[in-house]
Amino acid sequence: xTDTNVIQVENLTKKFGDFVAVNAITFEVKKxxxxxxxxxNGAGKTTAMKMLIGISKPTSGNAKVxxxxxxxxxxxxKKNIGYMSQKFALYDDLTVKxxxxxxxxxxxxxxxxxxxxxxxxxxxLGLQNIVNELVGSLPLGWKQKISFSVALLHEPKIVFxxxxxxxxxxxxxxxxxxxxYKASNNGTTVFVTTHYMDEAEYCDRVSxxxxxxxxxxxxxxxxKEQFKVNSMNDVFLKLARNIE
Amino acid sequence: MSISVKNISKSFKDVTxxxxxxxxxxxGELFxxxxxDGAGKTTIFRILTxxLFADKGTATVANFDVIEDYxxxxxxxxxxxxxxxxxxDLTVEENLTFFATIFGTTIEExxxxxxxxxxxxxxxxxxxxxxLSGGMKQKLALSCALIHKPKVLFxxxxxxxxxxxSRKEFWxxxxxxxxxxxxxxxxxxxxxxxxxCDRIALIQDGKILQIxxxxxxxxxxxxxxxxxxxxxxxxxxxxLKEYKHSYSVYPFGEFVHYxxxxxxxxxxxxxxxxxxxxxxxxIIQPTETTIEDTFMELAK
Numbered sequence: 001x002t003d004t005n006v007i008q009v010e011n012l013t014k015k016f017g018d019f020v021a022v023n024a025i026t027f028e029v030k031k032x033x034x035x036x037x038x039x040x041n042g043a044g045k046t047t048a049m050k051m052l053i054g055i056s057k058p059t060s061g062n063a064k065v066x067x068x069x070x071x072x073x074x075x076x077x078k079k080n081i082g083y084m085s086q087k088f089a090l091y092d093d094l095t096v097k098x099x100x101x102x103x104x105x106x107x108x109x110x111x112x113x114x115x116x117x118x119x120x121x122x123x124x125l126g127l128q129n130i131v132n133e134l135v136g137s138l139p140l141g142w143k144q145k146i147s148f149s150v151a152l153l154h155e156p157k158i159v160f161x162x163x164x165x166x167x168x169x170x171x172x173x174x175x176x177x178x179x180x181y182k183a184s185n186n187g188t189t190v191f192v193t194t195h196y197m198d199e200a201e202y203c204d205r206v207s208x209x210x211x212x213x214x215x216x217x218x219x220x221x222x223x224k225e226q227f228k229v230n231s232m233n234d235v236f237l238k239l240a241r242n243i244e
Numbered sequence: 245m246s247i248s249v250k251n252i253s254k255s256f257k258d259v260t261x262x263x264x265x266x267x268x269x270x271x272g273e274l275f276x277x278x279x280x281d282g283a284g285k286t287t288i289f290r291i292l293t294x295x296l297f298a299d300k301g302t303a304t305v306a307n308f309d310v311i312e313d314y315x316x317x318x319x320x321x322x323x324x325x326x327x328x329x330x331x332x333d334l335t336v337e338e339n340l341t342f343f344a345t346i347f348g349t350t351i352e353e354x355x356x357x358x359x360x361x362x363x364x365x366x367x368x369x370x371x372x373x374x375x376l377s378g379g380m381k382q383k384l385a386l387s388c389a390l391i392h393k394p395k396v397l398f399x400x401x402x403x404x405x406x407x408x409x410s411r412k413e414f415w416x417x418x419x420x421x422x423x424x425x426x427x428x429x430x431x432x433x434x435x436x437x438x439x440x441c442d443r444i445a446l447i448q449d450g451k452i453l454q455i456x457x458x459x460x461x462x463x464x465x466x467x468x469x470x471x472x473x474x475x476x477x478x479x480x481x482x483x484l485k486e487y488k489h490s491y492s493v494y495p496f497g498e499f500v501h502y503x504x505x506x507x508x509x510x511x512x513x514x515x516x517x518x519x520x521x522x523x524x525x526x527i528i529q530p531t532e533t534t535i536e537d538t539f540m541e542l543a544k
Contacts, residue, residue, distance in 0.1 A: 167280060169279070169283075237408060
């Protein structure tokens with residue numbers, strides 16, 4: 001593994017009985033890269049992501065995340081990555097402040113560090129008026145922005161985002177992507193899944209999974225050239241058409 | 245009018261979910277409610293399908309009043325809620341038979357209407373609904389909403405979380421249903437789907453921002469939008485926001501969409517400004533307004 005690759009995956013495979021959910025995928029992600037992980041529903045994205053974040057053991061193959069092996073060091077992986085998904089992000093019945101304190105504690109930050117991080121986060125996101133509100137009462141867009149910041153509290157090398165912007169309004173969706181750009185600019189690697197094809201264009205490189213395999217992987221520009229189309233949406237349609 | 249909504253408002257405790265909303269949907273029209281999570285779309289659907297009372301205002305569906313004639317409405321509309329609401333432990337066929345029976349009909353009687361859609365899941369008709377993939381669940385839910393041959397079809401975010409291929413197929417199905425004379429009210433957070441509707445209402449925070457034909461709606465945009473690109477998008481965004489003439493700056497696919505406070509931009513000056521900020525490979529060109537641009541401007 002070279003210094004610049006923070007994710008290195010070789011022939012990673014996951015079977016459930018006879019069903020091959022992830023079929024020998026190979027790729028690497030560089031430090032600070034925004035890596036788009038696309039695919040149709042059921043293509044195997046979530047299964048692949050679960051292996052990379054250390055919560056599902058692969059059937060075969062190799063993968064290193066943040067320098068740690070997914071077979072033998074999955075606990076170290078969990079400490080060195082951030083994760084947010086649309087389904088689970090923050091606790092609705094805790095306040096914004098309580099959520100920050102709670103997750104800071106989980107990630108093993110000191111009280112002093114949590115306090116520092118909290119002040120910084122409140123300032124950057126302009127949370128002054130809502131810091132003592134229950135998260136459940138906030139609009140989805142706010143929750144997602146706070147959730148992303150919380151996933152970065154322990155300054156992980158990589159942050160995994162599973163459909164972070166689904167259903168979010170267009171302005172907030174763009175503010176969210178500005179946060180992603182900023183994190184990437186600071187050297188954090190961003191691994192993101194999305195169904196918005198305009199967001200695929202924001203990524204440095206994009207992989208597209210079809211039936212458990214990575215069928216395409218390149219920069220958005222080169223993928224569009226390769227498939228002779230004008231948008232990532234058309235790349236996606238060409239690759240994933242007629243597959244259910 | 246197939247659907248007529250007049251000054252409807254609805255609050256939950258101190259949250260105003262729907263705020264004085266009025267619109268009409270013509271017979272046979274495919275009408276889209278376009279707006280993000282929390283805009284009030286589901287509340288409107290629930291009021292129109294007689295599942296919720298409005299605090300104020302009146303509404304009719306298929307010429308029936310949503311309060312007085314709620315039973316007639318229930319017999320004449322199909323409703324596909326945002327969350328999968330079929331019986332997970334009944335099979336595909338059992339679910340469909342169940343819905344046909346409660347509406348006093350049979351699968352055979354209206355098979356023509358659902359054939360297109362049902363044929364794709366028929367090979368799995370003995371499978372329990374809970375075991376279906378997302379795309380198949382969606383097709384079953386649509387079949388169940390259609391089995392009693394409704395006059396009006398309500399689809400609440402049928403494509404949220406669905407991949408682009410399945411979304412495209414779903415819209416092709418809607419177009420075919422429309423040709424069979426069914427009025428369709430559909431909601432979506434995806435702005436690209438708005439272009440596929442006959443007319444759309446842009447909605448945010450319980451208020452309708454604008455109603456028009458999707459081709460017309462972009463004409464309400466007050467100024468020219470420019471596509472701007474450079475070698476580092478994050479630095480470009482920061483720089484454009486600092487530029488004294490900038491009005492709006494949004495990432496948009498491979499470009500940044502930029503509008504200026506002035507009527508026309510000074511391309512030379514802006515290029516120099518960006519070069520000064522350390523950016524290279526700068527492209528600045530006028531571009532077409534999209535529905536998403538319009539939405540963001542109205543919601544600003």
